[in-house]
Amino acid sequence: MLRCAMPTHLLDRRHHKPRPQVTIREGIALDRARAHEACGPARYSFALWLAAACEGPVMWIAPAWEAAGLNPDGMMDFCDPARFLFVAAPRGEDILWCMEEALRSGAVPLVVADLSEPPAMTPVRRLHLAAEAGGAAAGLAPLGLLLTPGDGGAPGIESRWHLAPAHAGKQRIWQLQRRRARTQPPRSWQLQQSAPRAALKTCPIADTATG
Numbered sequence: 691m692l693r694c695a696m697p698t699h700l701l702d703r704r705h706h707k708p709r710p711q712v713t714i715r716e717g718i719a720l721d722r723a724r725a726h727e728a729c730g731p732a733r734y735s736f737a738l739w740l741a742a743a744c745e746g747p748v749m750w751i752a753p754a755w756e757a758a759g760l761n762p763d764g765m766m767d768f769c770d771p772a773r774f775l776f777v778a779a780p781r782g783e784d785i786l787w788c789m790e791e792a793l794r795s796g797a798v799p800l801v802v803a804d805l806s807e808p809p810a811m812t813p814v815r816r817l818h819l820a821a822e823a824g825g826a827a828a829g830l831a832p833l834g835l836l837l838t839p840g841d842g843g844a845p846g847i848e849s850r851w852h853l854a855p856a857h858a859g860k861q862r863i864w865q866l867q868r869r870r871a872r873t874q875p876p877r878s879w880q881l882q883q884s885a886p887r888a889a890l891k892t893c894p895i896a897d898t899a900t901g
Contacts, residue, residue: 712800712833714739715890718866718879721848723824723831725793725817727808729842730852732864734760737802737835738768739890744800744833747773749792751785752804754778767886782806786813789834793820796828804837808844815846848872856880863893 711719720726720740728736741748752759762771775798779785782805789803790813817834825831836842842850850870856863867878880893 710831712740712743714743715881715892717877718868720833720835722833723818723821724848725814725821725834725836727836727838727842727844727847727850728853729838729840729850730854730867732853732855733837735768735855735864736851736853736866737837738765740833740835741773741800741802742769742887746800747775747798748800748802749775749777749798750802750804751777751779751788751792753782753785753806754780756804769887786817790816790820793817793824793832793834794827796824796826796830796832799830799832800835801832802835802837806839808838808842809836811845814844818846818848842869849874 709721709723711721713719728740730736737750750760759776760771760774765771765774777788779788785803785805786809789801792798792801814836817836821832821834836844836847838844841852844850847870849868849872852867852869854865856865862883864881865878866881867876868874869876881890882893883890
């Protein structure tokens with residue numbers, strides 16, 4: 691009787707292990723070694739939440755021709771602005787190039803790119819590969835976050851998040867939606883921050899999964 695041996699590499703599950711993550715709060719986490727997207731009117735707040743959840747320096751890449759930028763006084767409510775390295779890119783294509791090189795180096799755990807429109811599929815794939823290479827170089831893989839206007843729409847990203855303010859009087863409340871993720875369903879949360887740099891709390895009326 692002939693016996694067929696199954697190749698051992700088919701049983702190797704090392705490639706299926708969960709990736710290390712950056713956790714903003716329970717249930718809201720982003721995989722390292724990947725590029726993600728944040729959109730919506732409060733996307734900068736989402737990026738600052740993510741920065742607060744990371745340790746070490748943060749590289750923030752923005753177009754040089756935009757006069758408006760992050761206000762350090764406003765950043766203080768989320769995290770220490772002294773941790774940020776600001777890069778002003780002279781051309782649109784330089785933003786993604788700089789992000790790719792920063793991720794590949796593994797020198798910073800979080801790289802944020804402020805874009806005027808979603809990038810194409812090929813640059814996003816290059817960002818994934820660069821982040822993976824950065825993990826091999828530094829040991830702890832970096833994470834890339836693309837900030838895009840409106841509803842976003844970058845193809846090939848690991849996850850897409852939409853954040854909008856829902857403040858009520860002096861209560862600081864935001865509506866967060868996970869609109870796309872490779873391994874998780876869409877979901878929405880209403881999050882409240884009771885004081886500057888306080889932990890985010892889920893409002894009881896809106897922590898919902900959507901089909």
